[in-house]
Amino acid sequence: MINTFSTANRIISGAGASGHILEEVNRIGATRVLFITDSFIENIGLIDKLSAGFKEAGISRETFSKVQPNPTVHNVEEGLRILIESKADMLIAVGGGSPIDAAKAIAIAINNKPPLSQYMGYQKIPKPGIPVIAIPTTAGTGSEVTKVTVISDTETDVKMMIFDDYLLPEVALIDYELTLTMPAALTAHVGIDTLTHGIEAYVSKKSCAMTDALALSCIRLVAENLEIAWNDLNNKTAREGMAMAACHGGMAFTNSSVCLIHGMSRPLGVQFHLPHGLSNAVLLPTVTKFSISGAAHKYAQIARAMGMAKNTDTDEAANLDLIIGLEALNRRLxxxxxxxCKGIEKAKFHEVLHKMADDALASGSPQNNPIVPSKDEIIKLYQEAW
Known part of the structure; x- marks a missing residue:
């Protein structure tokens, strides 16, 4: 079997990695830069800090800071308008998965005809975009090293997954010091998002030896660091460990695919505006329990990697411990x-169950799950997670 592996062209990581931004802009040869971010990042002055020295180096910069959580087609269209007006030849995405995903979509939109929806799915983008430097400020999505962007279409109420090599950032600057401002709840949610990436990449039907190694590294790093980071928000060792976990998880799942959890998570984000990390976290134990018999040995290895089971335990015992352990992890965090969850009303939840199940299946992710569910099984899983 032939496997293909791809990730960001260049990854620079460690304390102060974001300080290499000017060096990388010059290396690529850009002279007009557009930052893509959200209002919080702009308001705390991070964009000004990162772009210090640009003017003296002859590099102009503008900022688009209206990206919202679960970025929309409208965000992309507005960012594209600013990109055209600014005549920028590079995008720099700063923030969590939302600004980075938006920047990827804006970067390819400049050279590919609308609508964005025609590129939903796998490898459908005909032309490359302009270069993107991705600077994550959360340790969660791994979007800085993936060929995936997820954009919400508010007209159809669908969270579109677009998967293409042209979406890979040119450079990822992974500076864990930028994650020190994350509050506890966000640390938990994006941390379990990272764990979900590692787990799903490892059990995916498209996994291979290289993605397995990265997925297990991601899982181990989360087990070693997430709760420490959550309990001590300024623990630099734990923050660095989680930043690496997010990177390894991103590299793993972008090459082996996510599965059922992500397929079910995206509709929750569209219908109830649930942050992506939280929607993954609430589904993780329930969907894992459903999927476990389809890849019993791999799930047992996950339990062992997380320290939830011993190496001498049988796979059956380890799998039971994994479910108990994931449920307990959610409770502790x-x-x-x-x-x-805020904003989820029971009546609407039951009203949109069928659409969410249809949209989950249409995304393609559930087809990579160890057990491929029916629509009725997805509805039942949503109800169990309720």
Missing amino acids: KVPRLRD
Whole structure:
């Protein structure tokens, strides 16, 4: 079997890695830069800090800071308008997965005809975009090293997954010091998002030896660092470990694919504006329990890698410990049940169950799951997670 592996062209990591931004802009040869971010990042002055020295180096910069959580087609269109007006030849994405995903979509939109929806799915983008430097400020999505962008279409209520090599950032600057401002709840949610990436990449039907190694590294790093980072937000060792976990998880899943959890997570984000990390976290134990018999040995290895089971335990015992352990992890990190998430009303939840199940299946991710569910099984899983 032939496997293909791809990731960001250049990855620079460690404390102060973001300080290499001017060097990388010059190396690529850009002279007009557009930052893509959200209002919080702009308001705390991070863009000004990162772009210090640009003017003296003859590089102009503008900022588009209206990216919202679960970025929309409108965000992309507005960012594209600013890109055209500014005549920028490079994008620099700063923030969590939302600004980075938006920047990827804006970068390819400049050279590819609308609508964006025609590129939903796998390898459908005909032309490359302009270069993107990705600077994550959360340790969660791994979007800085993936060929995936997820954009919400508010007209159809669909969270579109677009998967293409042309979406890979040119440079990822992974500076864990930028994650030190994350509050505890966000640390938990994006951390379990990272764990979900590692787990799904490892059990995916498209996994291979290279993605398995990265996925297991991601899983181990989360087990070693997430709760420490959550309990001590300024623990630099734990923050660095989680930044590396997110990177390894991103490299793994972008080459082996995510599975059912992500397929079910995206509709929750569209219908209830649930942050992506939280929607993955609330689904992780329930969907893992459903999927476990389809890849029993691999799930047992996950339990062992996380220290939830011993190497001498049988796969069956390890799998039971994994489910118990994931449920306990959510409780310790104060991850709510679906019914307790802000903005989810029971009546609407039941009203949109069929559409969410249809959209989950249409995304393509559930087809990579160890057990491929039916629509009725997805509806039942949503109800169990409630």
